[in-house]
Amino acid sequence: MSENILLEVCVDSPEGLASAIAGGADRIELCAALETGGLTPSPGLMALAAKAPIPVYAMIRTRPGDFVYADNDMAALLADVDAVRAAGLAGVVLGASHVDGSLDREVLARLAAHARGLGMTLHRAFDLAGPDFAPAIDLAVELGFERILTSGGETTALQGLGALAACFAHAGDRIAVMPGSGVNLETLGAIKARLPFREIHSSCSVVADGPSGKALELGFVSPRPKHTDADIVRKMRAALDRI
Template structure:
């Protein structure tokens, strides 16, 4: 492939179908993206597995930090096993200890549960203590990809570290920039970093079709809209893909 691969971060099977129609290469399937992404339901994973697109499934039992109890880790292993049985492409995990280091034995348990599935380490990486050392340890443990914003709030802010990580990545390890990538900055991000994959949402805000409404009631966090939501846009996915084709072959890009 002579262009960067596009992974669409999304929620729900309708979003996956939109990404597929837009020509996306792969999806990261999550629930509750407003909480940073949680494990989607079994039914959602099963429906996605039947579609003709590679799907990486978020395995995250709750919001907040990435220091998990033994009970939470057992839940994660069960969810990973379900992903194997359903036949998705891979899983997305992230675990840290209280010092911001990798709890390697716990991580090995999750990786063992994944078996033949591809494993991405998510943006828990962005709050680890030592990103270079952590990257190498993850490679040694068999993780094939790291999703990162360069330990900053967004990819454009963390672009220097991302470039350094890509330059030092061990064989078989992919560094995938994600968070804050838009059609306006994609080409610059890829050209500066030499990244061969990128991760972004492709949402449009849509109004609820509900005609009867009781706007006194909220179902989640007060202040969040109850009668509108974000939905993956086929046209925006196509826009990202068109821009990706404008980036030259990564082997020709200087990473100096």
């Protein structure tokens, strides 16, 4: 089992959590509002996820938008790390940038120190740090991150294969590089043909029937909602097992 490729599935609802587990995910990235790239999940969702039989890492991102954080943002981010620890989850997903896209060493160091004892993933704020990702990889290693979630600075991992290959080469065995964004049953083969990944990140989602009525009119729901599908998780797990 230890040789298997690990499948991480991102979810933002109780239903998504249950589907990911039922389909055979190896780890959960727990979020709110995946349509904005993922925000810190609610205390209630964290409490539910703490009962999961697989590791759960919670996104630490208090607001949509960029990853440039001021003092008020930091206070909220640190409190969210505390909430994850109190819930008993396995880890946190962190990231912070300067205005130019380079990783913010000071903020990341504070967050990593505060999260000591929890697992740590560096999220796709990393993708803003290119096109030379070597310094960002070195910083992630220095601060004790376990892995980097990245699309190679492109919209999808498939588009970023060249940069991802360079990231794998520079990272070596110092830190895991986990491709994510646009990873699905159709793109998995091409990604695996190019990259020696041992972990992969996917939403394993389908577009649900579009909502209608007052809730849509008032902006309470997305016009094209997605939800994690247990059957897709199951098929992704089986595809990875065949590699």
